[in-house]
Amino acid sequence: MAVYTQVDDQTLSHFLSSYDIGEAISFKGIAEGVENSNYLLETTKGRYILTLYEKRTDPADLPYFLNLMEHLVKKGINAPLPIRDKNGAALQTLAGRPACIISFLTGVSIDHPKAAHCAELGKILAEMHLALADFGEDRANSLTLAGWKSLVEQTAARADEVSSGLEKTLKDEIAALESQWPDNLPSGAIHADLFPDNVLFTKDKITGLIDFYFACSDSYAYDLAVCINAWCFNAEHAFQEDCAAALTEAYQSVRPLNEGEKHALPLLCRGAALRFLLTRLYDWLNPVEGAVVKMKDPTEYLKKLRFHQDAENERSYGL
Amino acid sequence: MAVYTQVDDQTLSHFLSSYDIGEAISFKGIAEGVENSNYLLETTKGRYILTLYEKRTDPADLPYFLNLMEHLVKKGINAPLPIRDKNGAALQTLAGRPACIISFLTGVSIDHPKAAHCAELGKILAEMHLALADFGEDRANSLTLAGWKSLVEQTAARADEVSSGLEKTLKDEIAALESQWPDNLPSGAIHADLFPDNVLFTKDKITGLIDFYFACSDSYAYDLAVCINAWCFNAEHAFQEDCAAALTEAYQSVRPLNEGEKHALPLLCRGAALRFLLTRLYDWLNPVEGAVVKMKDPTEYLKKLRFHQDAENERSYGL
Numbered sequence: 001m002a003v004y005t006q007v008d009d010q011t012l013s014h015f016l017s018s019y020d021i022g023e024a025i026s027f028k029g030i031a032e033g034v035e036n037s038n039y040l041l042e043t044t045k046g047r048y049i050l051t052l053y054e055k056r057t058d059p060a061d062l063p064y065f066l067n068l069m070e071h072l073v074k075k076g077i078n079a080p081l082p083i084r085d086k087n088g089a090a091l092q093t094l095a096g097r098p099a100c101i102i103s104f105l106t107g108v109s110i111d112h113p114k115a116a117h118c119a120e121l122g123k124i125l126a127e128m129h130l131a132l133a134d135f136g137e138d139r140a141n142s143l144t145l146a147g148w149k150s151l152v153e154q155t156a157a158r159a160d161e162v163s164s165g166l167e168k169t170l171k172d173e174i175a176a177l178e179s180q181w182p183d184n185l186p187s188g189a190i191h192a193d194l195f196p197d198n199v200l201f202t203k204d205k206i207t208g209l210i211d212f213y214f215a216c217s218d219s220y221a222y223d224l225a226v227c228i229n230a231w232c233f234n235a236e237h238a239f240q241e242d243c244a245a246a247l248t249e250a251y252q253s254v255r256p257l258n259e260g261e262k263h264a265l266p267l268l269c270r271g272a273a274l275r276f277l278l279t280r281l282y283d284w285l286n287p288v289e290g291a292v293v294k295m296k297d298p299t300e301y302l303k304k305l306r307f308h309q310d311a312e313n314e315r316s317y318g319l
Numbered sequence: 320m321a322v323y324t325q326v327d328d329q330t331l332s333h334f335l336s337s338y339d340i341g342e343a344i345s346f347k348g349i350a351e352g353v354e355n356s357n358y359l360l361e362t363t364k365g366r367y368i369l370t371l372y373e374k375r376t377d378p379a380d381l382p383y384f385l386n387l388m389e390h391l392v393k394k395g396i397n398a399p400l401p402i403r404d405k406n407g408a409a410l411q412t413l414a415g416r417p418a419c420i421i422s423f424l425t426g427v428s429i430d431h432p433k434a435a436h437c438a439e440l441g442k443i444l445a446e447m448h449l450a451l452a453d454f455g456e457d458r459a460n461s462l463t464l465a466g467w468k469s470l471v472e473q474t475a476a477r478a479d480e481v482s483s484g485l486e487k488t489l490k491d492e493i494a495a496l497e498s499q500w501p502d503n504l505p506s507g508a509i510h511a512d513l514f515p516d517n518v519l520f521t522k523d524k525i526t527g528l529i530d531f532y533f534a535c536s537d538s539y540a541y542d543l544a545v546c547i548n549a550w551c552f553n554a555e556h557a558f559q560e561d562c563a564a565a566l567t568e569a570y571q572s573v574r575p576l577n578e579g580e581k582h583a584l585p586l587l588c589r590g591a592a593l594r595f596l597l598t599r600l601y602d603w604l605n606p607v608e609g610a611v612v613k614m615k616d617p618t619e620y621l622k623k624l625r626f627h628q629d630a631e632n633e634r635s636y637g638l
Contacts (some may be wrong), residue, residue, distance in 0.1 A: 024427050025425045028351060029349060030349055042425065108344065108346045112327065112328075
């Protein structure tokens with residue numbers, strides 16, 4: 001959450017001259033996005049975000065992310081629109097890094113979502129899935145079973161440093177998920193990281209979805225499971241049944257889940273909890289020297305995983 | 320240059336309810352200001368900066384800084400205006416910290432100023448000094464002779480780690496400055512840190528002065544000396560005579576320097592160079608664990624100090 005790459009005014013001015021978006025009248029580095037350098041750019045014609053993609057982003061994935069955002073905007077979903085330069089190119093190079101200007105979206109993230117916010121989320125999540133049905137591009141999810149298995153191998157030996165018994169929990173869980181993970185659910189492009197900080201609200205209505213840099217091909221219901229994990233637990237990590245019921249009901253009002261998806265939901269929620277448990281655990285065990293990123297607590301997702309393990313069936317989520 | 324203190328949406332919403340500036344429609348942490356947490360806040364009524372003052376700022380100094388900004392705005396200088404709440408208070412407490420909302424100023428900082436930018440700067444610097452003549456509040460400069468002497472004592476023993484011979488240079492310089500430092504120059508409130516990143520330009524005209532958190536009582540010519548150091552050397556730290564001439568000429572077109580100020584200028588420039596050399600050296604030798612601040616090179620100001628030591632008289636600066 002910081003600006004890693006500095007862009008000076010002359011570099012910016014030269015960069016903007018290839019666009020048709022006017023001249024800079026304000027330019028501030030913003031403390032957003034863990035992975036990249038982001039600037040809030042105001043020009044004589046409007047407001048934008050300039051992103052420089054740092055090394056954790058694979059440049060080969062960028063056309064997928066940018067095309068996906070553009071597709072969503074064309075379909076009427078409030079996602080950031082990648083701005084094309086005078087030659088029609090959205091993806092650029094700036095200060096030696098891949099870079100892109102996207103449109104700025106207003107709205108404020110909700111830190112402690114209530115059921116009404118979850119209902120808004122469920123509706124737009126389903127609308128986004130429907131809008132992406134004809135997207136037509138594919139990107140494998142590097143953070144699903146195979147990726148989790150690799151992360152378990154890299155973290156298990158030291159996992160008990162974080163929580164006693166965690167090594168066994170991880171190994172048991174990955175084995176359980178491997179044996180039961182569904183592979184026949186309706187799938188397509190998903191956001192895969194739709195946490196509250198990636199959803200902008202204005203007066204309790206969603207006015208923007210942002211940060212599509214984990215988007216990938218996976219089952220739609222898995223995207224819903226990520227949201228259940230991220231939106232339906234309170235600050236003490238206790239499950240909020242009213243939030244989950246609002247989320248799944250609103251989702252289904254736009255895109256009804258089939259029986260297979262409903263049945264799989266508890267397992268998908270376990271997978272989603274494991275995914276964030278593992279990446280947080282990895283970051284916790286491998287702190288980056290001089291990193292400006294605030295470490296996130298892995299045990300939050302251990303608690304969530306335990307909730308999902310105990311969930312009897314999909315009715316626990318209001319289905 | 321980061322957000323140290325997180326403000327969640329409910330805290331923000333409650334905080335804004337004591338003001339008459341509308342509701343938040345966007346709220347982004349900005350990577351600006353080394354010392355404090357800054358948010359760019361857009362409401363239904365306008366744009367603002369919300370600052371939470373972190374521990375390096377003495378809360379007792381805040382009324383001085385806020386009153387000074389308000390005084391400047393009343394006098395027609397484009398400084399941030401501290402916004403008062405419904406009870407008339409500008410200084411608040413938020414998330415356990417002193418906090419203030421100030422108006423947002425448009426403009427972009429110039430990273431590599433040219434003579435034309437220095438002329439703009441000289442004019443507004445003098446206008447600011449005139450505008451502050453009747454400010455009437457006092458704050459001792461903690462970073463003048465006595466403060467430098469203390470910093471020399473804290474850094475000299477290890478100074479040669481940074482540059483061979485630096486310990487002797489520091490001790491000789493502080494002795495020379497102590498014996499010659501002028502105490503009878505026209506004085507008042509000064510900015511004391513008017514670096515290019517604290518000056519906002521729109522189309523080569525200055526549209527804002529920001530970051531008054533080093534403001535203090537000192538000689539006006541010392542403020543000019545800080546600007547000569549910060550604006551009149553190129554990226555390789557070589558002195559730019561045309562920049563200095565433009566700066567001092569423009570300054571004098573608004574507020575002519577008296578003979579004492581002119582004569583003292585080389586010495587004041589040495590003092591200003593020593594001030595930034597010492598604070599950078601101190602930070603270099605005492606890195607803060609987990610600090611998100613990019614370390615600044617102390618030797619930049621050693622080179623500048625040497626230039627000023629070699630300057631024969633005020634004519635070196637275009638006077």
